[in-house]
Amino acid sequence: MKRSSADYRVAVVPVRLNGASYTAAHQACHRAAGLWNHTLAALRTRWDEVKTDPTTKELRHLAAASDPDLQRLHAHTKQAIVDDLLDAVATSRANRGAGTRAPWREKNYRPLSFTKGYGWRITGDGRLNLSLGRNLPGIRLALPAVTDSRTNHGVPAADWGEIRLCWDRDGRSWSLHISHRTAATPVLDPANIIAIDPGIINPMTIAVETPDAYEITVINGRAARAIKHRRNNAVADLHRLMSRCTKGSRQWRRYNQAAKHARAHANSSLRNIDHQVSRKAAGIAITHNVRTMNRTGFCRDSVYAVCDDRIHAF
Numbered sequence: 001m002k003r004s005s006a007d008y009r010v011a012v013v014p015v016r017l018n019g020a021s022y023t024a025a026h027q028a029c030h031r032a033a034g035l036w037n038h039t040l041a042a043l044r045t046r047w048d049e050v051k052t053d054p055t056t057k058e059l060r061h062l063a064a065a066s067d068p069d070l071q072r073l074h075a076h077t078k079q080a081i082v083d084d085l086l087d088a089v090a091t092s093r094a095n096r097g098a099g100t101r102a103p104w105r106e107k108n109y110r111p112l113s114f115t116k117g118y119g120w121r122i123t124g125d126g127r128l129n130l131s132l133g134r135n136l137p138g139i140r141l142a143l144p145a146v147t148d149s150r151t152n153h154g155v156p157a158a159d160w161g162e163i164r165l166c167w168d169r170d171g172r173s174w175s176l177h178i179s180h181r182t183a184a185t186p187v188l189d190p191a192n193i194i195a196i197d198p199g200i201i202n203p204m205t206i207a208v209e210t211p212d213a214y215e216i217t218v219i220n221g222r223a224a225r226a227i228k229h230r231r232n233n234a235v236a237d238l239h240r241l242m243s244r245c246t247k248g249s250r251q252w253r254r255y256n257q258a259a260k261h262a263r264a265h266a267n268s269s270l271r272n273i274d275h276q277v278s279r280k281a282a283g284i285a286i287t288h289n290v291r292t293m294n295r296t297g298f299c300r301d302s303v304y305a306v307c308d309d310r311i312h313a314f
Helices: 019-050 056-064 075-094 222-242 250-287 300-306
Strands: 008-015 112-114 120-122 127-130 139-142 160-168 173-181 189-198 204-209 214-219 290-295 311-313
Touching (some): 019 056, 019 112, 222 250
Parallel strands (some): 189 290, 214 311
Antiparallel strands (some): 112 160, 160 173, 189 204, 204 214
């Protein structure tokens, strides 16, 4: 997707695929993972032999030299694999002091990327078509409804950007990650500062200086802890039952599927809670016209001792 100065957000939309598209999507995700593995091996071989990084063009040539079956993907999907690998290398080098390794792990599955104007299009009958390459049948599905979480208004397909088709292994479901334009970020005062202390029990403790005193907001995180506790107990009980079964048996597969369902349900609930916490913090910053954030290391008790003012708990 071409970058611009506009603001973008990513909407995660669950979708259902029919039999032919379901199979084609799974096979394409495996091919994308195979192409990643081939390109990664070629990159590491070049490091061993030449001791230098290839350019983007050279790495694309290395990716194009893979098995012809792995090339049965859209051209922009293959370019996205190369770009993601280069981004991973750059990130590992930027964080080398923290012990981050260069990319090395092989993948069995990889999401599919479709760029605007090339990888996806709206068909004449109002369906979404995701291209898998020239002379290959694409993935067709019902046109998803995208809502801007900032404005709560629907987003037309003309404003969509890059789309990624992702598979949730635990939830056994597909979802589209659709980038789209959104309303401009409000202009806030950079001179005003908000202090945020991340925690475990309470995910955020926020302090904002007001004309009269300090306003403290404690965002409660006990709901998330309860979800994790319930998930851990359920998965532990199921694993204990699985240990009594023969691995791969029918009953073992049933318990394994139940454990995946418990993890998928917990992940969905935790994602919703994280979204609510971040929205609450952003809302406080906008309310107080704050643009500068200071991530502090103070504990909640010290905040109470220094700022004995209004305390709000959510």
